[in-house]
Amino acid sequence: MTPLSFKFTLRSEFNELESIFQILNKMAYEGQISTVDIKVEKKQPIEETSFYYAILIVIHRCKPSIDSIQLEFILDEKPSDGFLSNLDRYSKLKRQKETKLAFKFQTEKKNVSLTVYDSNCLEPPESFNLSEELISVPKKDKRLLNLSFQLRKPFQDLHSFISIINKLYETNCESSFLTLKHSTDGKSNYLNLVLKPNSDNIFSLTVGLLGNSVPVEYPMELAKFNYACSKVKTICPVLITSTILDDTVYGPNIWIELFESEDERTQGEINKMFQFLNNISPL
Numbered sequence: 001m002t003p004l005s006f007k008f009t010l011r012s013e014f015n016e017l018e019s020i021f022q023i024l025n026k027m028a029y030e031g032q033i034s035t036v037d038i039k040v041e042k043k044q045p046i047e048e049t050s051f052y053y054a055i056l057i058v059i060h061r062c063k064p065s066i067d068s069i070q071l072e073f074i075l076d077e078k079p080s081d082g083f084l085s086n087l088d089r090y091s092k093l094k095r096q097k098e099t100k101l102a103f104k105f106q107t108e109k110k111n112v113s114l115t116v117y118d119s120n121c122l123e124p125p126e127s128f129n130l131s132e133e134l135i136s137v138p139k140k141d142k143r144l145l146n147l148s149f150q151l152r153k154p155f156q157d158l159h160s161f162i163s164i165i166n167k168l169y170e171t172n173c174e175s176s177f178l179t180l181k182h183s184t185d186g187k188s189n190y191l192n193l194v195l196k197p198n199s200d201n202i203f204s205l206t207v208g209l210l211g212n213s214v215p216v217e218y219p220m221e222l223a224k225f226n227y228a229c230s231k232v233k234t235i236c237p238v239l240i241t242s243t244i245l246d247d248t249v250y251g252p253n254i255w256i257e258l259f260e261s262e263d264e265r266t267q268g269e270i271n272k273m274f275q276f277l278n279n280i281s282p283l
Contacts, residue, residue: 001093004086004116006038008055009076012200013110015171016164017071020203021105023160024059024069025125028103032156035060035094036103038087038114040079053078057114059103061155066181066190069161070204076110090116138237138259144274145225145258147178147218149191151251152208158252161205162240168195168203169238176235177226178256180214181206189214193256210250220277225258227273236261236270 027033037058044051052074059069079087093101093116102122104115151158169176174196181190189209196202229235237259243252261267 001118003118003121004090004093006083006086006090006114006116008073008079008083008112010110010112010200011052011074011076012198014073014107014197014201014203016168016197016203017107017112017201019164020069020071020161021107022125023157023164024103024105027059027061027157028105029122029125030156032061033059033103036101036114036116038090040084040087055079066183066188066206067153067208068204068206070202070206072202072204073112074200137239138257142260143257144228144236144260144270145221145256147221147225147256147258148253149256150210150213150253152188152210153251154249155207155251158207158242158254159244162242162254165193165195165203165205165240166238168197169235169240173235174198176229176238178222180219180222187211207251224274224277225256227277228258228261228270231273232261232266232269234261234263234266236266 024033037056037060039056039058041054041056042051043054054072054074057071059071061067061069100119102117102119104117104122104125106113106115176193176195179192179194181192182188183190189211190206191209192204192206194202194204229238239257239259240254241257242254261270
């Protein structure tokens, strides 16, 4: 098949996008990506007359499921006719089960491209090393929340994604929130972490959780986390860590820690909300 190329320009730069793409290219070459969904949306801000265009890219791991990496970008301009034509061709290719597809992600500042190949034509990605910049670890006596989860299945590149997420939290994360999702049959739980590096870009990671591994009080704890990371002017420091396991059956444990804000006024607002949530909690 002739490779399909999707090129577009972001309205705002996404500082860690190159590192995210390096991991995705590695996953694609190793067969860890099953499908990629590409959607173009025309949106209109509330109380405004102008429109803008956004692209949503959903990368499914292993098999089509809720487990995914999602990227959403607001574009500098409307996608080209060539882009839209290739999108239509790609939709038809995805329905052909005999065709195995592979993917290559590239970016240079605001310019982004995604190329779809026949899987037999995919070349090894360039070797890379994620920057090992030290993340400042807040003092444990300033910790507000410590949430623990265990993944249902192994996730080979989770540690690399966590490294990027910690950098986003420390350097330029505008807001973030956590949600628990459930499969349609109610048998599986999923953790969804969403980060907005800025108002124009979104990164989201969804992972399956081990059955019955979510304590009953966690929905209330997630409400506290989301208030401290989404509803206040300056979000609180967050640190994510994980175990590194050789287990081929179950996934690693991850810990998500939330710490006090350095801004006294912000922390005062958070304390009031946490107390309010504690008072209405049935536990």
